[in-house]
Amino acid sequence: MGITPADGLSQAQTAAPSRRGARANPWLTLASVAFGLFMIGLDGSVVAIANPYLSADLNASLAQLQWVTNAYLLALAAMLILGGKLGDRFGRRTFFLIGIAGFTAASIAIGLAGSIEGVIVFRALQGAFGALMMPNTLGLIRAVFPPRKFGMAVGIWATTSSVSTALGPIVGGLLVEHASWEWVFFVNGPIGLAGLVFGACVLPRSKAGDGARRFDVRGVALLAAGMLVLVFGVVKGESWGWGSAATLGCLLLGALVLAAFGFSQKRHPDPLLPMRLFRSPVLTVGATIVALNFFVLLGVIFLLMLYLQNVRGYSAVMAGVYTLPLSLANVVSPLIGARLTERFGPRLTMPLGMALQAGAAADLLWLDTGSSFGSMWPGFVLLGLGVGMVMAAASEAVVGNAPIADAGVAGGLQATALHLGGALGTSVLASVLASRVSAVLPRELAGAESAVSQGFAPVTPAMSPAVRDAVIGGSHRAFVTGLHTAMAVTAAVCVTGAVLSIVYIRRAPLRDLAG
Structure with a gap:
């Protein structure tokens, strides 16, 4: 799965001015965030290769296989904006490193889970920690690259994601065929550890200084709940029946929760998603x-x-x-x-x-x-x-x-x-x-x-x-x-x-x- 430059624009728009020094070397910063981008891109494409092996080993149903993918994607989608706001307030370097450490730990936990339910839970955690990494990468790059070189840095940044996605099927195939499906996730261990150590040494401190703003905790909860219920209704629709009360009830409840999210955004002084955008x-x-x-x-x-x-x-x-x-x-x-x-x-x-x-x-x-x-x-x-x-x-x-x-x-x-x-x-x-x-x-x-x-x-x-x-x-x-x-x-x-x-x-x- 590719990542686009817009994923990180919230940080690029508000990045602190570039600071010179050993911890603000532009190319070392770019190399450091590439570790996180590589893991996220690789993970997006290797899991599809591992699905048949995971299904046979853990006796997973089609719906459970869907949740191996969807738990990750939903957690990532629900937490992306919050991840950016946390980085703005407390420091992008801090939350990028928290994200890479958590993503690595969750990856290893997936391989050790031993049950399809455990895999799904830790995949959700993987997505949540990925959401702490992704929106802070461009902000870190923007803080150290001068404007005339920022476009080139973004091009390298995007290429890293595309290349890791392209490598995913080959790497995943080699791992599941010559080791086991667990190694699709274990491979993040050495990559994440290297990225964590390297990032701690070279990444600069960067934040937007908006600490006086309040977090929209209600918005985060409503957005996550609405998406979860809606997708759950879609996943279960085939087994419950598309016209059943349970399926229609899930879909309706998900839509209502998302509508409540939209209403809450209009009333919050610092919303996750300003509704004026949709004008x-x-x-x-x-x-x-x-x-x-x-x-x-x-x-x-x-x-x-x-x-x-x-x-x-x-x-x-x-x-x-x-x-x-x-x-x-x-x-x-x-x-x-x-x-x-x-x-x-x-x-x-x-x-x-x-x-x-x-x-x-x-x-x-x-x-x-x-x-x-x-x-x-x-x-x-x-x-x-x-x-x-x-x-x-x-x-x-x-x-x-x-x-x-x-x-x-x-x-x-x-x-x-x-x-x-x-x-x-x-x-x-x-x-x-x-x-x-x-x-x-x-x-x-x-x-x-x-x-x-x-x-x-x-x-x-x-x-x-x-x-x-x-x-x-x-x-x-x-x-x-x-x-x-x-x-x-x-x-x-x-x-x-x-x-x-x-x-x-x-x-x-x-x-x-x-x-």
């Missing part, structure tokens, strides 16, 4: 497109890893190699998108990116139980190019259309939309696949829906070879049918996003917007 339809739609972008990326990757490993039978390493075109396209596409956005504005780049993703979903509709790599890679490349294009335009569409005084919190809004979209993508697309599997699964395999929805075939040693082959064939066909339905939904989401961006997105104004 701009360009900003509002831009944030929505960012959410749809990661809805598609993380949701599709979650399903593809199950398909490649459990249906096609590829090893973890080969699954990583097969998705490398996606990762590499996601590394280069932000550079292309940035140039196009600079010249033509986000009104071109955003719909183009969403259209490329719609093309990727349409291409993946042709996957079957025996598809070759030649039939996969065009869709993977289109997906990587489309995601990067949209993210390249996000800063101008969201942050560029906020009042200058609110540019930082607009960056936090963008980061929150990104991670919430990823959580919903994993939940919705997996639920769509599972619902379709339940509808088409042969009657003889009733009761095995959860296994088949992960690409597994419920075979037993007592089955004859003919029966075994029939069960495997029927199970895999059911999974692929569900995958096709999920890709059709993905294409519809992308087309909707493209239309919204064409209608509403404009180039950011050159003047300061009224608050």
